[in-house]
Amino acid sequence: xxxxxxxxxxxxxxxxxxxxxxxxxxxxxxxxxxxxxxxxxxxxxxxxxxxxxxxxxxxxxxxxxxxxxxxxxxxxxxxxxxxxxxxxx
Numbered sequence: 001x002x003x004x005x006x007x008x009x010x011x012x013x014x015x016x017x018x019x020x021x022x023x024x025x026x027x028x029x030x031x032x033x034x035x036x037x038x039x040x041x042x043x044x045x046x047x048x049x050x051x052x053x054x055x056x057x058x059x060x061x062x063x064x065x066x067x068x069x070x071x072x073x074x075x076x077x078x079x080x081x082x083x084x085x086x087x088x089x
Contacts, residue, residue: 027065030058 024030037054040046
């Protein structure tokens with residue numbers, strides 16, 4: 001398998017391998033997936049186009065996780081403060 005524009009093709013056996021990772025749900029888990037992706041690219045087991053797509057999706061996922069965390073913290077603070085049902089503080 002040759003390289004095209006500096007990318008190595010992923011062997012078909014790797015594409016059919018069962019996924020051993022669970023879906024990342026925390027920023028730490030996303031970081032670990034990205035670290036594994038970097039390792040796979042450096043070992044030439046994952047092509048750069050796929051790695052780039054994973055990084056792009058991971059960035060969106062991190063943003064969604066951050067927003068969800070902030071929403072949860074805000075809700076907790078509002079409940080502690082005793083925010084009224086009409087929206088007044």
